[in-house]
Amino acid sequence: MLDRPSTALETGELIGIKSAVKAFATPEGGRVLALDHVDLSIRNNEFLTLLGPSGCGKTTLLRSIAGFEDFTEGAIQLDGRVLGDVPPHKRPFNTVFQSYALFPHLTVENNVGYGLDVARVQRQERNERVAQALALVGLTGLEKRKPRQLSGGQQQRVALARAIVNRPRLLLLDEPLSALDRQLRQSMQIELKNLQHTLGITFLYVTHDQEEALVMSDRIAVMNKGRIQQIDLPSAVYHRPANRFVAAFIGVSNILTGRVAASGAAGVTIETDGKDSLLAAAGSAGIGERVSILIRPERFEVQSEGSGDNRPWLAARVEQVVFVGSELHVHAALSDGSKVVALDRRSHANPGNWSPGQGVRLFYDPSLVHVMAEGAA
Amino acid sequence: MSVSVRSSRAVAILLAPISLLLAVFFLVPLGIMIVYSFLEPGIYGGVVWSFYPFNYGRVLGAPLNALEEFDAVYLRIFINTLRIALTTVLISLLVCYPVAFWVSRLPDRWKSLVLFLITLPFFANLLIRVYAWLLILRPTGFANTALKSAGLIDQPLPLLFNNVAVAIGLVYILVPFMFLPIYASIERLDANLIQASQDLGASPFQTFRRVVLPLTMPGIVGGSIIVFIPALGNFVVPSLLGGAKVLMSGNLIEQQFLDARNWPFGATLSMLVMAVILVLMMIYVVNLGRSGAEVARQVQTV
Numbered sequence: 001m002l003d004r005p006s007t008a009l010e011t012g013e014l015i016g017i018k019s020a021v022k023a024f025a026t027p028e029g030g031r032v033l034a035l036d037h038v039d040l041s042i043r044n045n046e047f048l049t050l051l052g053p054s055g056c057g058k059t060t061l062l063r064s065i066a067g068f069e070d071f072t073e074g075a076i077q078l079d080g081r082v083l084g085d086v087p088p089h090k091r092p093f094n095t096v097f098q099s100y101a102l103f104p105h106l107t108v109e110n111n112v113g114y115g116l117d118v119a120r121v122q123r124q125e126r127n128e129r130v131a132q133a134l135a136l137v138g139l140t141g142l143e144k145r146k147p148r149q150l151s152g153g154q155q156q157r158v159a160l161a162r163a164i165v166n167r168p169r170l171l172l173l174d175e176p177l178s179a180l181d182r183q184l185r186q187s188m189q190i191e192l193k194n195l196q197h198t199l200g201i202t203f204l205y206v207t208h209d210q211e212e213a214l215v216m217s218d219r220i221a222v223m224n225k226g227r228i229q230q231i232d233l234p235s236a237v238y239h240r241p242a243n244r245f246v247a248a249f250i251g252v253s254n255i256l257t258g259r260v261a262a263s264g265a266a267g268v269t270i271e272t273d274g275k276d277s278l279l280a281a282a283g284s285a286g287i288g289e290r291v292s293i294l295i296r297p298e299r300f301e302v303q304s305e306g307s308g309d310n311r312p313w314l315a316a317r318v319e320q321v322v323f324v325g326s327e328l329h330v331h332a333a334l335s336d337g338s339k340v341v342a343l344d345r346r347s348h349a350n351p352g353n354w355s356p357g358q359g360v361r362l363f364y365d366p367s368l369v370h371v372m373a374e375g376a377a
Numbered sequence: 378m379s380v381s382v383r384s385s386r387a388v389a390i391l392l393a394p395i396s397l398l399l400a401v402f403f404l405v406p407l408g409i410m411i412v413y414s415f416l417e418p419g420i421y422g423g424v425v426w427s428f429y430p431f432n433y434g435r436v437l438g439a440p441l442n443a444l445e446e447f448d449a450v451y452l453r454i455f456i457n458t459l460r461i462a463l464t465t466v467l468i469s470l471l472v473c474y475p476v477a478f479w480v481s482r483l484p485d486r487w488k489s490l491v492l493f494l495i496t497l498p499f500f501a502n503l504l505i506r507v508y509a510w511l512l513i514l515r516p517t518g519f520a521n522t523a524l525k526s527a528g529l530i531d532q533p534l535p536l537l538f539n540n541v542a543v544a545i546g547l548v549y550i551l552v553p554f555m556f557l558p559i560y561a562s563i564e565r566l567d568a569n570l571i572q573a574s575q576d577l578g579a580s581p582f583q584t585f586r587r588v589v590l591p592l593t594m595p596g597i598v599g600g601s602i603i604v605f606i607p608a609l610g611n612f613v614v615p616s617l618l619g620g621a622k623v624l625m626s627g628n629l630i631e632q633q634f635l636d637a638r639n640w641p642f643g644a645t646l647s648m649l650v651m652a653v654i655l656v657l658m659m660i661y662v663v664n665l666g667r668s669g670a671e672v673a674r675q676v677q678t679v
Contacts, residue, residue, distance in 0.1 A: 066576060067575075068572060068575075087575070088572070088575040088576055089575045089576070089578050089579055089581075089584075090578075093576075094576060094577065095572075095573070095576045097569055097572070097573060099567075099569050101567065101569035101570050101572065101573035102573075103570060103573070103574075103588060104570075104592070105591045105592055114574070114577050114579070114587070115577035115578050117587075118574075118577065118578050118579040118583045118587070162577065163577075166577065
């Protein structure tokens with residue numbers, strides 16, 4: 001139904017934001033930067049997620065693109081042209097609000113048709129497009145209901161249909177799934193991803209839920225304190241975080257700190273603060289430099305003391321074993337007491353394999369150890 | 378929903394005082410008025426206990442009795458009263474709606490101050506407040522003096538003892554009753570809905586017409602009703618600011634009871650005013666009221 005943009009546009013930049021600053025005055029008379037020199041390029045037809053904790057500036061950025069807020073400095077470009085002070089109702093973007101913001105006095109049909117009605121689209125075309133949009137989100141048959149007669153999930157779909165029916169150049173989604181229960185949220189994630197694929201509309205999605213971001217996004221922009229920390233593919237953000245913040249925010253992380261002790265062709269040797277020796281295959285850090293090391297829990301292989309092969313390992317003592325169904329979470333302490341988590345997928349049928357107090361070896365692959373410069377915030 | 382015997386008895390006990398109060402002070406006097414409107418006026422006041430439908434004939438035509446003459450002046454007074462009351466509603470609405478928006482955007486502590494100021498006139502006696510308007514509007518009053526000293530007029534404007542003066546006075550005393558329900562409905566309006574409307578491409582005017590106006594309609598309907606009814610029955614304002622020139626139905630009724638001592642005719646006029654109000658209310662409920670109530674329900678549940 002909704003035409004895909006031509007292939008020539010698909011690789012190009014849709015939205016360009018250059019050095020955007022948004023300053024708020026604090027009651028104490030100071031100034032906080034909700035956006036601190038943000039550069040962002042949104043490509044045509046991509047699913048881009050702004051991910052970060054509350055107060056990181058992601059919603060401010062979204063609202064600025066929608067036109068509800070102005071930057072203190074910097075500008076937004078659409079197709080290379082500066083948007084400036086174009087008001088929200090003249091921007092070819094539509095928003096799915098966190099609270100859905102459905103019009104309580106209008107039926108589902110008239111909610112969805114609202115954008116077409118104010119644009120004075122002809123009656124017949126309007127009705128066809130509304131029907132198509134409702135079919136796309138699976139709400140056919142509920143046209144005459146009022147929003148209050150719908151469940152939360154259905155209201156969410158109305159909000160979605162109401163936005164996409166206008167064929168926006170960019171769809172802005174402000175934590176649209178946060179009010180839904182876990183199961184519904186997970187199925188909606190897949191649905192949204194499929195929908196974006198079907199429609200060929202660029203999605204800018206704001207969330208604080210890293211799992212949601214990983215599931216749906218083509219690219220993720222991780223934000224903290226008004227700055228974009230990293231913008232990359234989900235796998236890159238997960239496996240090769242740019243800094244400690246990104247590493248800690250996304251997924252479960254074991255982060256150790258230490259100093260580079262030796263550097264060679266096979267990689268670097270790091271002496272951790274707990275005096276353990278750790279090998280990393282990649283990493284360009286110089287000798288003596290302080291670094292943070294990320295090892296994901298699933299990269300550890302738990303073995304009993306005394307076992308081993310030629311792979312490197314860290315000695316640890318089991319503190320707690322948690323059975324979560326598909327795997328075991330082994331919480332352990334290294335020699336200096338720093339806590340790590342390892343996933344054990346092989347012995348999840350026998351949680352009794354490990355018991356608190358037991359000494360274990362955590363084997364790892366040096367090529368899967370990620371080294372970050374300490375200074376990077 | 379089933380209510381247990383015990384709780385329905387509790388409900389009955391709790392409702393007893395208000396039921397008694399309404400029965401004694403509302404239904405009984407109303408009954409007396411209905412009965413009186415069909416009785417014959419006594420020659421020296423009071424009533425003669427015989428069925429006498431001709432009071433209504435005096436207003437509506439066809440008196441069928443030599444003693445009672447049909448006089449179109451009563452209908453003219455009624456129509457003028459309706460006109461003044463509707464003007465009062467309209468002006469109050471136009472004044473209150475933007476102000477209510479402005480107040481709803483104020484920071485909380487300013488809000489409570491402004492709301493207090495709006496209810497402040499209630500602390501002073503109604504007569505004193507209406508007399509103050511007499512001082513403002515009379516030929517040598519503040520309004521004319523100010524206009525004269527500003528060089529805008531040579532002769533004092535006739536601001537007093539006409540429909541305009543009465544409408545000004547009624548708007549002045551009734552405006553808080555319009556403001557509060559409108560303010561309540563605007564305060565309840567979800568700002569996200571306005572943004573959603575803009576986001577979907579609606580211009581500010583379209584947003585107002587399609588979202589803001591329908592969602593604040595309960596306040597508009599409610600405010601209009603509670604301004605219209607007292608405006609229709611008011612007799613203090615027209616007697617002070619209208620002088621002998623403007624007679625509203627309230628004054629007419631007062632005259633019949635107190636000066637003419639024709640209680641049956643006064644009762645008849647009261648019944649006719651009430652009939653007008655009831656008819657208008659029914660039109661409201663059937664047309665505007667239905668959508669208003671619908672919206673009110675939604676606003677409450679959302």
